[in-house]
Structures are given as structure tokens and as C-alpha cells.
Amino acid sequence: MPFVQTNGTELHYTERGIGEPIILLMGLGAPGSVWEEHVRAYESHFRCILVDNRGTGRSAKPEGPYTTKMMAADTTGLLDALKIGEAHISGISMGSAIAQEIALAAPGRVRSLSLHCSWQQCDNYTRSVFETLGSGYSHMPADEFQKLLQLIIYTPSYFNQNGGKLEAARDTALLEEQPMPVHAFLAQCEACITHHTTGQLGAITAPTLITVGDRDIFTPLRLSQSIAAEIKQAELHVFEGSGHTHHWDRLEDFNRLTLDFLLRHRNLV
Template identity: 30%
Template sequence: MPQIRLNDCLFHYTDQGSGPPLLLLHGLGSSERDWEYQVPALTEHYRVLCLDSRGHGQTEKGGNGYSIPLFAADCLAFIQAMELEKPHIVGLSMGGMIAFQLATNSPETPASLTIVNSAPEVIPRRPAEYWMAGKRLFFAHILPMRAIASGLGKMLFPKPDQQHHRDTFQARWCENDRRSYLASLRAIVGWGVSAQLDRIVCPVLVVSADQDYTPVEQKRNYVSRLGDARLEVIADSRHATPVDQPEAFNSLLLDFLQQVDATRTLTHEIDPA
């Protein structure tokens, strides 16, 4: 398996296909395996790279000093080390937060962003939000990983015919390094770049499941504050949209990416400089 050392951490990644570069960023407590239903379709058109964030998957574990800005700095270092010119970036949940951070820090880097079931901030502002954040942190610190995996698996994949997804999710979740998982969770709560959204200059596709943790309306609100952005809602889906609705998600993503590429090609032909 390919590995690369960046920012004093040894990262695992995959690199498949050929064409314009496309970087996929997974969610909290997961790995590049988040994208197993996307990679075969995407590699027909793109060079697809998946990076395990620090503390996740087969990347080096630790748990000290984790933050979304650090994860974004890791991604930027990876893009530079791999010499990826204007990559498309797709982020699921925590991966979407990392993508937002990277695009506000380095607006010239991405060709496009696709944000899946995510947001530009996780800052509690109302009593109910403080309660939910506190409850999640509390139970994450006291419950065994297996219990967390069981509860999340049933929430993400509640249907009887989703037993395979539940079993797979629970088995993989239990592979997490507990210290790294908790450090990553703490990195999310209180993070935000909502005040810097005007720095994002690339096209943005926001994908929301109709039954995601956060309401579609919240995503509609932040999409309205972005420039070249649109929101698409996938029906009969929960937080793990690329897994529970892969065909709909893949079609939506490929259409968006190819529209962006066609526009970039046309712009270059009109103004090569």
C-alpha cells in the first residue's frame, strides 16, 4: 500500500485511474473505504486519490493536537507532494469540513468542491445544540467503541435489507484507535469557517441526504452565501449517502465534475493566458 510522510506523520493513500485529479476525503472514524462504491465509476474518467486522514485507517495514529486546520494542512501538503494541479476535492462529513478549511486557506488550489452531508461550522449556538454536542462528547468518552459502532450502524443503515452495510460499518468502526477518534471528534466541535466562505472561488456542489443528521434547510442557508454553488438533495438517504445511494450519488457527482471540466476547457480556449 502506498504511503507518504507529510507534516511528521506517515499517511496511507490510494492512487488509481487517469485523467484530471480527484481527491476524496472520508468522514470521522472512517477511511478511504468510505469510497468503495465510487472509485470504480470515477476511475473511468479521473485519477482518483483517497487519503486516510491522520489518526484514521492505515495512517499513523496519535491523537495529539488534532484540528481541522491541521487535517487541511495535511491535505494541502499531499496535493503539493503528489503534484496535483487544480484537483477536484470531494469530502464526506468531516471530509467536507476539511475541504471547506482547505478552500478558505488556499482558494487557488481546488478546481471544485463537493461537500457531502457536511457544513462550514460545528459551533453550538442554541441550548439544544449545546446539549447535543455535550451528549455526543460524553457518550463517546464513556462507551466502548463496539457500543458506539452498534448505535451508529443502526442509525445510518436502519432498513432490514441494509444488514450488510451495518455489519461492514460496525466491523470497520471497531478498528478505530480510540484516542485518535476522540481527538478527531474534539477537533470538530467548535470548529468553523463560516465567516470566510467568500474566499471560496471554485464551483461548489453540496449534496444532502433527505434524512441527514442536519436539516436540508441548514445546508440551503450556507449554500446561499457561496458564489458558484448549488444544493442537490438525494432521497431515501441518511448520513452515509455514498454508501446507501451510490448510483444516485455517482451520477450527480460525475455530472457536476464534467460540467466543471467542460467550463474550464472552454475558458482556457477563449483565454489561454
């Protein structure tokens, strides 16, 4: 299985497709395999590298603290191990915070930057959401925690229309043979809470796409708008009627938009 030693930890990743490399970074508590529905659209054009961030999937799960800078260093170490000089970097939620730090620390490694349901600094509301998720993961049965998470990341209309699918996901959580340990989940929550790039993002010069749902109650629209105001060349796309999971509940639109952006910024030289 593909593992690399990077930044003092062991990182697991998988690869699909051919072409210019794209690094795919998933959000809080989620392994790289959660990118599956997007990779199906990308893999005929790009070499897709799906990363299990430290603490998740098959990657090592060291004790905290974790930071988004630390996980960015993990990822650039992966690029080094794979002898990749430059890549497209795409992140969802926590993955987008990691992606920001990669673009700031190693601008020459970033061909394009895609930030989905992102933030550059927690306000009191967003901090409280992460704290509540950490507490819930620590004390609630797996299926009940999944219900809490679903209530936060999906819109009420999606929740009502897809009850069977969401219930099946909760049942699957009960069958997980090696669930993410509490210490690792809390360490990722802390990395999200302490993420702070306000006032720095104007230094990013890579082509940047920002997407967000206008009904996102986890990382609300205003946070993505603040990022777009700092990264002057950024393209901001708002998915009306969608929440934190706009990349799933508007899957075809999201895949079409993001693939178009990636194709426009391939190196054709």
C-alpha cells in the same frame, strides 16, 4: 505502500484511475477506502486519490488536538508531495469540513469543490452528537458503538430494510485488528466540533456542489442550506427521504450526480 510526510505527520493514501486528480476525503473515524463504491464510478474518468486522514487507517495517529485546518494542511502537503498543482476536492461529513478549509487556504489548488452532508459551524445539537459519539467510542464495545452510529447516520427505513447488512458491519467491527485508538477518534471529534468557517465561505469561487439528505439528523439540511447561501455559485442537491448516508442509500443517484458535476468542471484546455 504510498505514504508521505506532510505537516509533521505521516499520511497514507491510495490511487486509482487516470485523468485529472480528485482528492477524496472521508468522514469521522473512516479511512479513505470507504470511498470504494464511488471510486468505481469515478476511476475511468479521474485519478482518484483516497486519503486516510490523520488518526485513521494507515496514517499516523498522533495525540490531539486536531483541527480541520490542520487536516487541510495535511492534504495540501500531500498535493505538494505528489506534485499536483490543482485538483478536484471532494469530502463527506468531516471530509467536507476539511475540504472547506483547503478551498479557503489554497483556492488556486481547487478545480472544483464537492461538500457532502456538511456544516460550517456546530450548533448545540450537532456539537452534542459529536460529543455523544466520542463518549460512546470511549466506553462502548465496538459492535454496540457501531449500532449507535448506524442509528444516527441511517434513516429508520434504511435501518429496517437493511438489518442484515448493518449487523454484518457491526460484526466486522469486532474483527478489526487495529481499531482506531480512542485518543485519535476523540481528536477527530474535537476537530469537527471546533470547525468554524461561517462568514468566510463567500470567498470560495471554485465551482461547488453541495449534497445533503433531507432526513439527516446528524448534520441537518439547514446546515447545508447555510453553506449554499454563503457560496453564491454553489449547486445544492437535496436527496429526499435520505439521511447522513445519502451517498450510500442513494448510491447510483449520488454517483451519477457527482460524476456529472465533476465532468462538467474538468479542465478541457
